[in-house]
Amino acid sequence: MSDPAETERRIEALLFAASGPLSVADMARRLPEGADVPTALAALGARYAERGVNLVCVADRWRFQTAADLGFLMTEERQEQRRLSRAALETLAIVAYHQPTTRGEIEAVRGVQANRGTLDLLLELGLVKMRGRRRSPGRPITFGTTDAFLEHYGLASLADLPGAQEMKSLGLLAGDVGFDFAAPGSAPDADDEDPLEPGDSPEFHQDYLGEEASS
Numbered sequence: 001m002s003d004p005a006e007t008e009r010r011i012e013a014l015l016f017a018a019s020g021p022l023s024v025a026d027m028a029r030r031l032p033e034g035a036d037v038p039t040a041l042a043a044l045g046a047r048y049a050e051r052g053v054n055l056v057c058v059a060d061r062w063r064f065q066t067a068a069d070l071g072f073l074m075t076e077e078r079q080e081q082r083r084l085s086r087a088a089l090e091t092l093a094i095v096a097y098h099q100p101t102t103r104g105e106i107e108a109v110r111g112v113q114a115n116r117g118t119l120d121l122l123l124e125l126g127l128v129k130m131r132g133r134r135r136s137p138g139r140p141i142t143f144g145t146t147d148a149f150l151e152h153y154g155l156a157s158l159a160d161l162p163g164a165q166e167m168k169s170l171g172l173l174a175g176d177v178g179f180d181f182a183a184p185g186s187a188p189d190a191d192d193e194d195p196l197e198p199g200d201s202p203e204f205h206q207d208y209l210g211e212e213a214s215s
Contacts, residue, residue: 021061059147100142
């Protein structure tokens with residue numbers, strides 16, 4: 001059985017050196033058999049809770065990140081982030097709360113026709129992904145959020161999505177947007193989709209959106 005203190009040291013070293021967040025399985029593969037990774041993570045999390053760097057779980061993966069109250073120190077670096085348009089922010093919020101959702105359903109919620117470039121941009125940034133095809137006429141592609149979306153907004157899982165007011169404070173919604181939200185996956189057709197086929201690709205997605213935009 002591994003020494004708990006040594007397990008903590010090794011996990012700390014792994015997370016410090018990793019190029020990205022690590023899952024419990026990722027860490028377990030690099031540790032001696034029998035190492036209690038969850039207990040070690042809990043101990044490390046408590047140790048770093050009041051430090052300038054915190055240990056957090058995002059999308060079921062662990063990483064060290066700057067404490068939330070010290071984010072102002074990174075202002076200059078964060079100003080380089082690409083700003084999303086209002087349409088893109090609203091579309092991202094709709095996808096987050098109504099996934100899996102189709103382009104037509106996004107338009108129905110927003111009340112306006114979706115711009116082809118809006119979904120393309122969210123796909124390019126890795127915040128949204130193509131999930132599958134709805135089992136309905138036309139077999140439209142369904143969209144959902146990615147782990148990068150969770151990481152960007154500091155969410156451990158979709159269950160941690162905030163309410164409408166908090167979404168507005170995060171900048172995901174304009175102040176005058178008033179559409180309703182549903183819990184992710186609660187739409188009637190949430191399970192009524194098939195996985196994408198090997199031939200489905202972003203190129204097909206471009207063509208698909210082009211056909212819809214011209215109709």
